[in-house]
Amino acid sequence: xxxxxxxxxxxxxxxxxxxxxxxxxxxxxxxxxxxxxxxxxxxxxxxxxxxxxxxxxxxxxxxxxxxxxxxxxxxxxxxxxxxxxxxxxxxx
Amino acid sequence: xxxxxxxxxxxxxxxxxxxxxxxxxxxxxxxxxxxxxxxxxxxxxxxxxxxxxxxxxxxxxxxxxxxxxxxxxxxxxxxxxxxxxxxxxxxxxxxxxxxxxxxxxxxxxxxxxxx
Amino acid sequence: xxxxxxxxxxxxxxxxxxxxxxxxxxxxxxxxxxxxxxxxxxxxxxxxxxxxxxxxxxxxxxxxxxxxxxxxxxxxxxxxxxxxxxxxxxxxxxxxxxxxxxxxxxxxxxxxxxxxxxxxxxxxxxxxxxxxxxxxxxxxxxxxxxxxxxxxxxxxxxxxxxxxxxxxxxxxxxxxxxxxxxxxxxxxxxxxxxxxxxxxxxxxxxxxxxxxxxxxxxxxxxxxxxxxxxxxxxxxxxxxxxxxxxxxxxxxxxxxxxxxxxxxxxxxxxxxxxxxxxxxxxxxxxxxxxxxxxxxxxxxxxxxxxxxxxxxxxxxxxxxxxxxxxx
Numbered sequence: 001x002x003x004x005x006x007x008x009x010x011x012x013x014x015x016x017x018x019x020x021x022x023x024x025x026x027x028x029x030x031x032x033x034x035x036x037x038x039x040x041x042x043x044x045x046x047x048x049x050x051x052x053x054x055x056x057x058x059x060x061x062x063x064x065x066x067x068x069x070x071x072x073x074x075x076x077x078x079x080x081x082x083x084x085x086x087x088x089x090x091x092x
Numbered sequence: 093x094x095x096x097x098x099x100x101x102x103x104x105x106x107x108x109x110x111x112x113x114x115x116x117x118x119x120x121x122x123x124x125x126x127x128x129x130x131x132x133x134x135x136x137x138x139x140x141x142x143x144x145x146x147x148x149x150x151x152x153x154x155x156x157x158x159x160x161x162x163x164x165x166x167x168x169x170x171x172x173x174x175x176x177x178x179x180x181x182x183x184x185x186x187x188x189x190x191x192x193x194x195x196x197x198x199x200x201x202x203x204x205x206x207x
Numbered sequence: 208x209x210x211x212x213x214x215x216x217x218x219x220x221x222x223x224x225x226x227x228x229x230x231x232x233x234x235x236x237x238x239x240x241x242x243x244x245x246x247x248x249x250x251x252x253x254x255x256x257x258x259x260x261x262x263x264x265x266x267x268x269x270x271x272x273x274x275x276x277x278x279x280x281x282x283x284x285x286x287x288x289x290x291x292x293x294x295x296x297x298x299x300x301x302x303x304x305x306x307x308x309x310x311x312x313x314x315x316x317x318x319x320x321x322x323x324x325x326x327x328x329x330x331x332x333x334x335x336x337x338x339x340x341x342x343x344x345x346x347x348x349x350x351x352x353x354x355x356x357x358x359x360x361x362x363x364x365x366x367x368x369x370x371x372x373x374x375x376x377x378x379x380x381x382x383x384x385x386x387x388x389x390x391x392x393x394x395x396x397x398x399x400x401x402x403x404x405x406x407x408x409x410x411x412x413x414x415x416x417x418x419x420x421x422x423x424x425x426x427x428x429x430x431x432x433x434x435x436x437x438x439x440x441x442x443x444x445x446x447x448x449x450x451x452x453x454x455x456x457x458x459x460x461x462x463x464x465x466x467x468x469x470x471x472x473x474x475x476x477x478x479x480x481x482x483x484x485x486x487x488x489x490x491x492x493x494x495x496x497x498x499x500x501x502x503x504x505x506x507x508x509x510x511x512x513x514x515x516x517x518x519x520x521x522x523x524x525x526x527x528x529x530x531x532x533x534x
Contacts, residue, residue, distance in 0.1 A: 012115065015119065016120075017243065026239070034132075040246045053258075062262060072174075075177040078185060082184055173406075176399075
């Protein structure tokens with residue numbers, strides 16, 4: 001049954017990658033990266049048990065904790081960019 | 093007892109896998125960013141709960157279960173927050189949620205943030 | 208068998224991602240694809256049973272690279288400049304190099320082949336001697352910490368030199384004077400209540416988990432590099448939530464530079480202490496009366512040095528990017 005779940009997760013990773021490459025907006029890519037992050041956490045948890053090495057769960061825990069720092073950085077990036085654009089009146 | 097647990101965890105994990113797939117298809121096929129986010133984030137949360145609970149039943153009562161619980165708690169906290177952050181960033185850049193819009197490729201959604 | 212299929216599938220989408228990164232002109236899209244690339248890389252390492260490497264990739268790739276890339280992106284243009292001429296020579300060079308590398312792989316033993324030279328020569332010795340000489344379960348930490356202590360010392364100094372180099376490059380030109388400007392410039396995500404509450408909740412857990420990885424490195428996957436990166440991520444999260452200024456108030460630049468220097472010094476001093484106590488440089492057996500305990504003490508000390516240096520370097524680089532004026 002671990003196999004069934006892993007295959008579902010891998011297929012979804014493929015779908016998310018297609019979304020990340022197609023876009024069209026940059027937010028689709030952020031969303032795809034985020035989906036990818038959660039799916040990686042799940043995949044790592046499942047595979048840790050597939051291998052019978054539960055101490056490898058630390059890795060999934062790392063991702064669960066710090067994946068979202070990247071997404072927050074994106075939010076901060078757009079926020080400061082829109083503020084900078086508001087000051088200079090946009091540079092493009 | 094053992095068998096019941098196995099069947100239960102099997103059901104949980106398979107349903108979780110199904111949710112994962114549905115979310116992936118939704119994130120690929122739905123027409124605009126907000127609907128796609130809707131599909132991806134909700135199924136993400138549900139699938140995490142189902143899959144991780146399924147594994148927990150397999151792990152029994154051990155350190156691994158505690159770690160899995162921690163993973164689940166952190167995923168439940170960060171997943172929706174990340175979705176909020178993305179939606180907020182999209183909204184800040186001037187993309188309006190528009191229910192009438194159906195085509196993903198029409199130039200109505202800007203392909204770049206309207207900087 | 209089916210795990211091999213997983214590996215092949217992951218490698219395939221890894222290649223697709225890499226091609227997409229090269230093809231895209233929008234730098235922000237490239238950053239997002241890089242984060243996906245890093246996730247795939249970690250999953251691949253994990254499937255190959257290399258948990259320590261996977262943890263390093265996770266700690267660096269999940270948060271810090273994205274943050275630092277975005278910091279760099281804020282200072283530069285949003286699109287790659289189109290290059291129209293002079294592409295033939297690089298193409299030829301790359302093609303030739305790729306052919307040579309592919310040709311070289313034909314001489315490699317098959318993946319996981321027990322008869323491969325690497326499995327005949329030193330690896331069995333490490334596996335056999337680690338419990339006897341060092342007495343810790345994680346052989347990777349034993350190899351990095353003591354058997355190949357010189358290599359790890361070199362790596363720490365590479366991190367040190369890289370940090371100094373980045374600081375030099377970034378401090379050329381105008382630094383923005385943060386202290387005089389009002390806090391308006393660095394409000395962070397103060398207006399976003401949900402990320403702020405959740406983030407504040409997570410910061411202590413990230414730092415705690417980093418310390419766990421640091422001190423659990425002898426027993427499971429982990430060690431100084433990973434721990435330093437995870438703790439740095441926690442503090443960067445704080446900086447994102449509360450603004451640069453507040454993060455610098457908590458950990459001023461001087462302290463960060465002290466960490467960079469101090470960690471490398473701690474590692475070296477452990478080596479020198481071994482010499483003073485009558486052993487060789489980086490010979491930890493003499494640090495305690497029992498050689499095995501001495502080895503463990505040495506490993507804990509040098510891992511702490513590594514962690515401090517990595518954490519200090521990553522934070523210094525982060526702040527250096529944030530302090531630059533966009534040109």
